[in-house]
Amino acid sequence: MTDPVKTPSQLRSARWFAPDDLRSFGHRSRLMQLGYGEEDFRDKPVIGILNTWSELNSCHAHFRERAQDVRRGVLQAGGFPVELPALSVDESFTKPTSMLYRNMLAMETEEMIRSHPLDGVVLMGGCDKTTPGLVMGAISAGVPMIYLPAGPMLRGHFAGRTLGSGSDAWKYWDERRAGNITDDEWLGVQGGIARSAGTCMTMGTASTMTAITDAMGLTLPGASSIPAVDSGHQRMGAECGRRIVGMVWEDLTPDRIITPASVRNAAIVAMATGCSTNAVVHLIAMARRAGVALSLDDLDALGRDTPLIANVRPSGKDYLMEDFFQAGGLRALMKQIEDRLDGSALTVTGRSLAQNLQGAEVFDDDVIRPLSNPVYREGSLAVLRGNLCPDGAIIKPAACDPKYHLHEGPALVFDSYPDMKKAVDDEDLQITPDTVMVLRNAGPQGGPGFPEWGMLPIPKALIRQGHRDMLRISDARMSGTSYGACVLHVAPESFVGGPLALLRTGDIIRMDLNARRLDMLVPDDELAARKAAWTPPQPRFERGWGWMFERHVTQADQGCDFDFLQTDFGRVAGEPDIF
Known part of the structure; x- marks a missing residue:
């Protein structure tokens, strides 16, 4: 000291x-x-x-x-x-x-x-x-x-396999949905993944x-x-x-x-x-x-x-x-x-x-790589902008298939999580690997609360064909244990009238990761007309904490703190002076 x-x-x-x-x-x-x-x-x-x-x-x-x-x-x-x-x-x-x-x-x-x-x-x-x-x-x-x-x-373990919480849950769940995992194996994963x-x-x-x-x-x-x-x-x-x-x-x-x-x-x-x-x-x-x-x-x-x-x-x-x-x-x-x-x-x-940091050293250079041999040449995250996300969106490039770093395809838009969840289990869903799945009304106000819904499940129709990744976009978050070509935190969120609210199924979406662009290929005049016709949804809450949250939470690009807790209102709370 x-x-x-x-x-x-x-x-x-x-x-x-x-x-x-x-x-x-x-x-x-x-x-x-x-x-x-x-x-x-x-x-x-x-x-x-x-x-x-x-x-x-x-x-x-x-x-x-x-x-x-x-x-x-x-x-x-x-x-x-x-x-x-x-x-x-x-x-x-x-x-x-x-x-x-x-x-x-x-x-x-x-x-x-x-x-x-x-x-x-x-x-x-x-x-x-x-x-x-x-x-x-x-x-x-x-x-x-x-x-x-x-x-x-x-570490998690099951049947000689090392399990990672979250990440392997998603992986084995897809295999179960594909019919490749038995009930006993699924129970074994469930019991071994958190030790x-x-x-x-x-x-x-x-x-x-x-x-x-x-x-x-x-x-x-x-x-x-x-x-x-x-x-x-x-x-x-x-x-x-x-x-x-x-x-x-x-x-x-x-x-x-x-x-x-x-x-x-x-x-x-x-x-x-x-x-x-x-x-x-x-x-x-x-x-x-x-x-x-x-x-x-x-x-x-x-x-x-x-x-x-x-x-x-x-x-x-x-x-x-x-x-x-x-x-x-x-x-x-x-x-x-x-x-x-x-x-x-x-x-x-x-x-x-x-x-x-004096005296710190690496004891296994495959776990902690030298700069000359990185896992990925850039960092973990990238920020996208474009007419779909003027205030920004997030993607994790190293955790998705590189073929999606430049991608163009038609949107399949869902307005709610239950609608999306029902659709992905429909084996007759009309969808291709190029389709871009979109979930909206899942941001800070729309979720409500900005839930971790952004790693949208791969539709069963594609899983049965052997596909395990596709481009997915939402104004939600996703678990940090998740992976895949998932664009998240689209801002402003659709619930407050952000451009994601104007997207329609069939519109073409283009993502260029290297250029940090995410756009819907829709003419500006058409977007203006859609904006004029858009009506705000009903608030999610009528009382209590949710009512307060919905009215004061900032957007994803600003940290989702409450506006009245930011430094404009004072950096440090005042001391009580009445004893």
């Missing part, structure tokens, strides 16, 4: 506990009601452990125990730990989509920190939306914070977002790579507890760490890992909370110049996150591209990124 810049009387929590007045008497007496004496909390940093554990979040099944590891570290460093539950936002069970509640977690995190006597916080997350939700809220609260990533689960606590062990959204947070300097170095059930994860949890106490005394706040340089580092690392397409919307939202103006064009430029070097599914072909960890993990990957990163960026350790 560097020399402290705070004294006990300057602690934020001292405003609750130190004064000799009736209000502070009440605060102290209530802690004593919980069994604590003044020696437990007097003149000590109060550390909030924000825990997103839930019995319906298998990714965080180990967080009950891990919170105790954090508590141990806080006590060892002379702090006073308090655990607070936070909205879990699990990926598997939350309907219609967990994305509907990312901003709820961000608001809860911000207000929980602001309204309680916390000097610093350990953020415990990992399942997809918990990482951006916790970080966004903590940025706005402005107190010292460190992120504890849940870590990936162990332990932890997040998806592919480079899905969970591992992408924890890697981004790591690269941004918000975790202990390399913490994002440690498997959830590895004993090193327990030790990392305790070290998070120790380190946050030091950060409080040093007054090492998020605004000193999250800078244009650290955000750029995170974006470059994301591209090099073969990141989830969801990285775009979350990274933009996180950056803008910190006052860093990050755009789709910035990300596309970095993507063109950053090779993909993590050979991890789904963009890679062979390995999973456990292999990535054994090969050296994120520190080793960052060491490979160190000359592309700003090594002076400050991190939660109090040291620079370059200092944190």
Whole structure:
């Protein structure tokens, strides 16, 4: 720890506990009601452990125990730990989509920190939306914070085959639909694909977002790579507890760490890992909370110049996150591209990124490739523009068949997910491999909540012919474990009158990935006539959270944060001044 810049009387929590007045008497007496004496909390940093554990979040099944590891570290460093539950936002069970509640977690995190006597916080997350939700809220609260990533689960196994969560579910489901998988084999895959606590062990959204947070300097170095059930994860949890106490005394706040340089580092690392397409919307939202103006064009430029070097599914072909960890993990990957990163960026350790990377090395150069032998010559993502997506759309080039990088074909348009799902199971559906499947009304407002519907199923009529990919376009997201020629996040979305709302079945769509273009070949005057005839759909919600979400969520290219939570309304939440 560097020399402290705070004294006990300057602690934020001292405003609750130190004064000799009736209000502070009440605060102290209530802690004593919980069994604590003044020696437990007097003149000590109060550390909030924000825990997103839930019995319906298998990714965080180990967080009950891990919170105790954090508590141990806080006590060892002379702090006073308090655990607070936070909205879990699990990926598997939350309907219609967990994305509907990312901003709820961000608001809860911000207000929980602001309204309680916390000097610093350990953020415990990992399942997809918990990482951006916790970080966004903590940025706005402005107190010292460190992120504890849940870590990936162990490799999946079945009948001698290695399974990757998500990616292999889609693959084997297509084979089952084609009649190539028996009931017993399907049950075997179901039981073997998720073997332990932890997040998806592919480079899905969970591992992408924890890697981004790591690269941004918000975790202990390399913490994002440690498997959830590895004993090193327990030790990392305790070290998070120790380190946050030091950060409080040093007054090492998020605004000193999250800078244009650290955000750029995170974006470059994301591209090099073969990141989830969801990285775009979350990274933009996180950056803008910190006052860093990050755009789709910035990300596309970095993507063109950053090779993909993590050979991890789904963009890679062979390995999973456990292999990535054994090969050296994120520190080793960052060491490979160190000359592309700003090594002076400050991190939660109090040291620079370059200092944190000292001694990192690659132990398997097929898992973490050298720059001379990348998995893909450019980064993970590309941004398309055109008359179908004037504000942008996203595609993952390395995860789709190269023959679709330049493609032209007729649109088959679906206005709802149920309509699409019914059609793809119709073996008599009139469709060819050149057809472009389109789903609309699935964006931030239209979904509602921007669901992961963008990896549209290959129609059974084509599966039976041996086809496993085709060009698909939507204003939805897709799981980070997904793959294929899927264009996503079309903005503006169709529900608010974006050009996707004007597309008709049979219209010709042209995608030129190299030119970063996506267009419908429809004359401008015809589009103008269709626009004039378009009528807005009815709102999805009439009350509650959904009503608030629908009226204040921004579009995909702006991060889908709420307009009133962006920096125009103030970068850091104000402190309560009434006690």
